[in-house]
Amino acid sequence: MNVFVPGGAGYIGSHTCVELIQAGHQVIIADDLSNSSADVPQRIKTITGTAPIFYQVDVCNKEKVREIFKAHHIDAVIHFAGYKAVGESCRIPAKYYRNNIDSALTVLEVMEEFGCKKFVFSSSATVYGPMNPVPYNEEMPAQVATNPYGWTKLMIEQILRDYAAAHPDFSAILLRYFNPIGAHSSGLLGDDPNGIPNNLMPYVARVAAGILPQLTVYGGDYDTPDGTCLRDYLHVVDLAKGHLKAIDYAMNHTGAEAINLGTGNGVSVLELIHAFQNATGVKVPYVIGARRDGDLAKCWANAEKAKKLLGWSADMTIEEMCRDTWNFTQKVSQK
Numbered sequence: 001m002n003v004f005v006p007g008g009a010g011y012i013g014s015h016t017c018v019e020l021i022q023a024g025h026q027v028i029i030a031d032d033l034s035n036s037s038a039d040v041p042q043r044i045k046t047i048t049g050t051a052p053i054f055y056q057v058d059v060c061n062k063e064k065v066r067e068i069f070k071a072h073h074i075d076a077v078i079h080f081a082g083y084k085a086v087g088e089s090c091r092i093p094a095k096y097y098r099n100n101i102d103s104a105l106t107v108l109e110v111m112e113e114f115g116c117k118k119f120v121f122s123s124s125a126t127v128y129g130p131m132n133p134v135p136y137n138e139e140m141p142a143q144v145a146t147n148p149y150g151w152t153k154l155m156i157e158q159i160l161r162d163y164a165a166a167h168p169d170f171s172a173i174l175l176r177y178f179n180p181i182g183a184h185s186s187g188l189l190g191d192d193p194n195g196i197p198n199n200l201m202p203y204v205a206r207v208a209a210g211i212l213p214q215l216t217v218y219g220g221d222y223d224t225p226d227g228t229c230l231r232d233y234l235h236v237v238d239l240a241k242g243h244l245k246a247i248d249y250a251m252n253h254t255g256a257e258a259i260n261l262g263t264g265n266g267v268s269v270l271e272l273i274h275a276f277q278n279a280t281g282v283k284v285p286y287v288i289g290a291r292r293d294g295d296l297a298k299c300w301a302n303a304e305k306a307k308k309l310l311g312w313s314a315d316m317t318i319e320e321m322c323r324d325t326w327n328f329t330q331k332v333s334q335k
């Protein structure tokens with residue numbers, strides 16, 4: 001199949017492109033490189049032996065997206081393009097709404113022009129909001145977000161539901177990711193945020209590498225077994241494989257379907273730090289600090305629907321996630 005991947009040079013997108021190519025698909029990436037590296041297409045080629053077709057394009061630009069659809073017969077789209085930093089989205093909300101919604105709508109409109117009917121969307125567990133109890137399942141109401149980034153995910157899910165309702169031969173698979181961490185085992189692809197990381201795993205890795213002095217654990221007084229927050233961490237390669245299953249599923253599916261991609265297990269911040277130390281033999285100095293605004297104590301998936309519909313489960317261990325993150329961080333910091 002020819003799969004169009006807006007945002008395919010990013011963290012999850014690049015790992016997904018590797019899995020798509022290894023499964024025999026032709027991959028066409030569009031990425032403006034605003035939060036990714038120009039080396040990524042070459043790195044995908046080094047891993048797979050096949051270069052993805054790459055366009056340095058902002059997919060909010062409809063004419064450019066049309067040119068791509070004219071040049072290639074696109075069978076399915078996996079849409080990753082979007083800004084993703086929760087804190088930043090609170091500071092510059094208009095930019096988040098404009099970019100995330102515009103890019104999704106532009107791709108959707110061009111798909112319609114060219115008769116492409118399979119859309120896999122990069123959604124997030126953030127759509128479950130603060131009111132639902134864990135573990136989250138797809139039947140729960142997902143109507144309230146706590147920040148503009150989360151609202152863009154909810155709004156795009158709604159756009160795709162409405163679109164699928166109006167076009168009975170259209171399939172939208174709304175993949176709700178939990179906390180992807182880890183890196184490709186080659187060390188060539190991984191999460192390499194600009195500046196000081198917001199997310200736990202890249203922060204831990206930079207402390208371990210001596211780039212940052214210590215980690216602050218945000219809150220040690222939550223109602224959890226060790227007082228720190230629980231999250232559903234999954235290996236990014238497992239997550240990427242979930243996308244492969246999702247496009248296969250979309251081929252014989254119509255309508256809009258939300259599917260969690262998580263392990264179904266909650267792991268605390270302290271457990272993750274200790275797992276990292278055990279897997280790598282490197283110490284991670286930390287202090288317990290104040291809670292971070294907006295953090296939920298507990299967030300993990302009910303992962304049954306993905307198993308049932310897609311035949312997918314996340315199987316890699318926390319130790320593998322830590323080992324692969326560390327391997328990647330060492331390679332990046334040697335550059």
Ligand code: UFG
Nearest residue numbers: 124125126178198199200201203216217218229269292295
């Ligand atoms: N944490 C720390 N110290 C840090 C960074 C994080 O203690 O320096 C803690 C957080 O408080 C939280 C846990 O580590 O308890 C995980 O935090 P992340 O920032 O890595 O991830 P979040 O669960 O906050 O957010 C992630 C994604 C969002 C998504 C959200 C909900 O980054 O895109 O899950 O699905 F919206």
